[in-house]
Amino acid sequence: MIYITRRENFNSAHKLSRPEWSDEKNVEVFGKCANTNWHGHNFNLFVTVKGIPSAETGFVIDLKVLSSIIKENIIEKLDHKNLNLDVDFMKGIMPSTENLAIKIWDELEPLLKVHDCQLHSIRLHETENNSVEYFGQ
Amino acid sequence: MIYITRRENFNSAHKLSRPEWSDEKNVEVFGKCANTNWHGHNFNLFVTVKGIPSAETGFVIDLKVLSSIIKENIIEKLDHKNLNLDVDFMKGIMPSTENLAIKIWDELEPLLKVHDCQLHSIRLHETENNSVEYFGQ
Amino acid sequence: MIYITRRENFNSAHKLSRPEWSDEKNVEVFGKCANTNWHGHNFNLFVTVKGIPSAETGFVIDLKVLSSIIKENIIEKLDHKNLNLDVDFMKGIMPSTENLAIKIWDELEPLLKVHDCQLHSIRLHETENNSVEYFGQ
Amino acid sequence: MIYITRRENFNSAHKLSRPEWSDEKNVEVFGKCANTNWHGHNFNLFVTVKGIPSAETGFVIDLKVLSSIIKENIIEKLDHKNLNLDVDFMKGIMPSTENLAIKIWDELEPLLKVHDCQLHSIRLHETENNSVEYFGQ
């Protein structure tokens, strides 16, 4: 079993706030992340899949194929977008890095089953100091 | 003459679009950077000042002082903000990385004259692939 | 279950040597790390905790809280200090990166139990080529 | 149990193609990686071993020893070489990053048993976007 990781990037706006809370409560809980007019990040996404390398190609999965799946299903929807307003699979979800990683997993996991490999983890870096990782439950 | 550089970071939302242009024209000129609902970046700011090291301290400028000047006058105003809407010194200015670097220079240059050093350059990285540098004309 | 990681840094002096050994034996075993007058490093510390994201905030733990816990209990004690002489929880301990990671775990683990999350690992980079990771036994 | 990681680098040429396939088929399967006249990479190799720190030295393994074992047995054979033509342990093996990581494991694993530690994983970065990890089956 080999684990293979592809990095892709996206640049998005978001804010952390609950519409049913007052501005004061949102700032109290979320601090500057609650800024009314949004803020944003360069996100680094690391997708790891696992499987047995093919005897013919030496590949667990062709990285061009993996990159295309990620770009078409995730990056196209997140890059240069607003995570609160523009993304179908984030509708009604608080766009914390944790929740974003879980939702990216939910989008990618069924698409990768078709290939002879399995999604192993989603690692998502919001800044050079903050990151999350999700292994699917 | 020694050149000394301090890095600070800020995470902001922005968009590139001219209000007097149609959405179509804005997308034609600015591409996905014109996304109506904003996008964002982790900006890396490198401020370089030059001067003669003090015989007593070996410092051109105390980096704690330089860092405080940058944080109070620049980072406080840009971090977790919207560059089009929230920043006094960017009002009415297209928030391209180029213009942002020039305006940061204009804010910092008079503040650093007070100390025995001079602002040399503002280098601003929007992504790991894109950066600008400004030397004050 | 989501894993969330916070990076903090500290810059410290240390040396590897046993006082009951001769200088020759210390140099034989520890090489240049035994230099009598110390040497030092920029350490990068990655603290990973795991838990379920809150339905309200989307957070496993507020990263500002995690960062404060690490800074008050670890960084304050290690940064710009001598790991052999200045640190209460390293007294009498050989300050190898391995032992330092274990002691940081021992300090942080009880403090994080209070929150709805668990310490998962301490990863400590001494240089860009050398790092250790500890999972609590 | 502590996990300790040493990074080493090597710069090599390779190509992905099967001699029994036509050029067209090789390009169809391997894309630009099949370029007849080779291409190359700066590989980053991360070797992780695990064990109990020595009570005397605080070391799982002396990193100078680990580095020497990797350099003599792996880097000497791969650095500034052609992975398809010049490397004894890659003869007849498709030099995908996956297969290269497996073969590096096979070379290092018996050499590390002699010491009081165990090989835990081989992580190999081909570019900043592509990497693999192998845990020995």
Place this chain on the structure above:
Amino acid sequence: MIYITRRENFNSAHKLSRPEWSDEKNVEVFGKCANTNWHGHNFNLFVTVKGIPSAETGFVIDLKVLSSIIKENIIEKLDHKNLNLDVDFMKGIMPSTENLAIKIWDELEPLLKVHDCQLHSIRLHETENNSVEYFGQ
């Protein structure tokens, strides 16, 4: 005047050797870089142009345009290629990093004159330890 920099990458094979010299002399002069069967690198290319930001767009040059010019004229010709054998503008030229940077300048400089900006420098990183920069004479 603002300086704007775009990074692009390419992965290539090369060797340093003069065909009219013996193998011994080539190894004596070029060391392991003379390996008969090639070696390779991940090159990082930084192209800096300078100009006045447009009053309308805030751009010195649209980075999508700059990136396209570099990709079509440089990256397409160098990426996954052999610098000694496959590249028209390197024919008969020793592919040292120095010479490669000069030839990239010679290719790009006339193409950028058409736009309202000027090529300022070509910076080329062969490894994380080795790089060159060329300012056009």
Place this chain on the structure above:
Amino acid sequence: MIYITRRENFNSAHKLSRPEWSDEKNVEVFGKCANTNWHGHNFNLFVTVKGIPSAETGFVIDLKVLSSIIKENIIEKLDHKNLNLDVDFMKGIMPSTENLAIKIWDELEPLLKVHDCQLHSIRLHETENNSVEYFGQ
């Protein structure tokens, strides 16, 4: 004229304090950098030389030669040492990053004149946020 840069690293202890000042005054001026028992850093040193590439080799200077000169004359003296106590060319000098860069220039400049190239600059990174550059006055 081509500029070529070699990176080397060293890990050292130091402190900033003037023996003729009281502890209080040293802490007031130098903050935590005055810690009595030292602290330390991983320093990154970038040495840039300039010259014309040789028609035969394509080299401004053989990077193996440049690396050896830096290692023998600078790294050997600074790595795993105390910058206040152990270094001949820093005796009596406040070991600020500024002063250290100037003294490294003074050591290297005469040694590089012998070769067909000139020292252009010394860039020294103390942390990822702080660096200095010196061009020899």
